Amino acid sequence: MSHPARPLPPLSFSEPEMRRIMDKVSAMIVDHFTGLDTRPVTTPSTLPSLQAGLAEPLPMQPVPVDDLLEQVRTHVLEQMTHQDHPRNFAFVPGPSNFIGAVADALASAFNTFCGAWIGPSGSAQIEITTIEWLRELFEFPETAGGLFVSGGSMANMTCLAVARHEMLANNPFNATVYFSDQTHSSVAKGLKILGFQQYQLRKIPSDAHYRLPMEALKAKIAADRQQGLVPFCVVANAGTTNAGMVDPLHEIADFCAAEGLWMHVDGAYGGSAALSPSGRKVLDGLNRADSLSIDPHKWMFQPYEIGCALVRNRAHLKETFRVSAEYLKIIEESAEQPNFSDYGVQLTRGFRALKLWMSLKAFGIPAFRDAIESGIRNAETVEALLREKPQWEIITPACLGVITFRYREEGMSEQELDQLNSRISTELIMGGYAMLSPTVMSGRLVLRMCTINPRTTEADLQGTIRRMKDIATAGA
Ligand SMILES: Cc1ncc(COP(=O)(O)O)c(C=O)c1O
Structure with missing residues (x-):
């Protein structure tokens, strides 16, 4: 419904302009939710490149909103770690959901x-x-x-x-x-x-x-x-x-x-x-x-x-x-x-x-129960897949959606294994396919996956393990 024209109040946009901007923003949001698994979990960017795009003087003149949205898209939304990505297993990911975003x-x-x-x-x-x-x-x-x-x-x-x-x-x-x-x-x-x-x-x-x-x-x-x-x-x-x-x-x-x-x-x-x-x-x-x-x-x-x-x-x-x-x-x-x-x-x-x-x-509630249950099962699947190969040592078994483990190679000292496992996590992250974070258990650096995203598939888990093994054996 349109209202009779009246002067625009301060800090406002016209109704058609607001509707146009909202259409753009809602397209960005829906694109995010529908295409996430085809994009990298994280895009390694450098501090100078971020500063070049975002460290700016005070804005004394208005900037067109379309330009702002473009700046946010290229320098923020495409330069971030996606907490809701189905292959983000680092720290505690934030799988989020579309309705929650709409409510916010x-x-x-x-x-x-x-x-x-x-x-x-x-x-x-x-x-x-x-x-x-x-x-x-x-x-x-x-x-x-x-x-x-x-x-x-x-x-x-x-x-x-x-x-x-x-x-x-x-x-x-x-x-x-x-x-x-x-x-x-x-x-x-x-x-x-x-x-x-x-x-x-x-x-x-x-x-x-x-x-x-x-x-x-x-x-x-x-x-x-x-x-x-x-x-x-x-x-x-x-x-x-x-x-x-x-x-x-x-x-x-x-x-x-x-x-x-x-x-x-x-x-x-x-x-x-x-x-x-x-x-x-x-x-x-x-x-x-x-x-x-x-x-x-x-x-x-x-x-x-x-x-x-x-x-x-x-x-x-x-x-x-x-x-x-x-x-x-x-x-x-x-x-x-x-x-x-x-x-x-x-x-x-x-x-x-x-x-x-x-x-x-x-x-x-039943959908929430199933979604949580799938996170628990994902970690159990990772454990089962790792146990198939002798190079992987389970440090703590799958429990409530978390599993910790370590790649082992004959003849390496514990310190060398710390370095190897650290390299696995760093290179995995740099590759963009998946992300996990290492932690320290009983003094040893271990790999850790937190698998609570209900949109994670078994193929995501298999692909992640395969890539970790490839990194571990590269140059061996
Ligand atoms: C067990 C536990 N307690 C507290 C926190 C802190 O929660 P927040 O980061 O939401 O402040 C975390 C975060 O990962 C956690 O894992």
């Missing part, structure tokens, strides 16, 4: 404020509904609640802030927190920001399966109590970043209950696997946590950014974060439902919930 466009265009329940607040209700769905999917009790944050790091920090508030009345003096050496760096980072010193972070060497060893945990806590320290929290992993391993969740929950400790579970990588039948078995006990971090922008296929902090007793969120002010009184008094700004750090918050809500509805 809507949320951004309508500039939705999600800090509070103001007036008719459909956006707040969607966040409440979606959090409630997650509570149900992760089998948390009805007392539980949470909020969407930027990602796993922020979810971990939010949950640890709640633990600090509830267990220590916010006084971290001499308080100690326990986790294995496989725990993601965001936990230590969050604790540092929350005022904990290095000596208060008890990093326990993991066992032979890269899990938190209960005996060592118990001994450390007993010794610390004897010394007058105040143990208050154990952080358990539900899928380590390195190897997808899961700490003994039931044992940790029993121990925390007996000792009066807060149990936080970092499920930012692997937690979402609890939606799938086989992941649910591996993650049994996840729902006993006092707080849980989930990262829908990883294994729930959402575009960045969306993490989720889920807390067993939602009242704890408000107790931890609510701070009142006179200019916020109107918001507080008119709210028919909780204000999410009382549940976390942000006052002004974007509409992160929309993408997860729309995607879960557009595809349905």
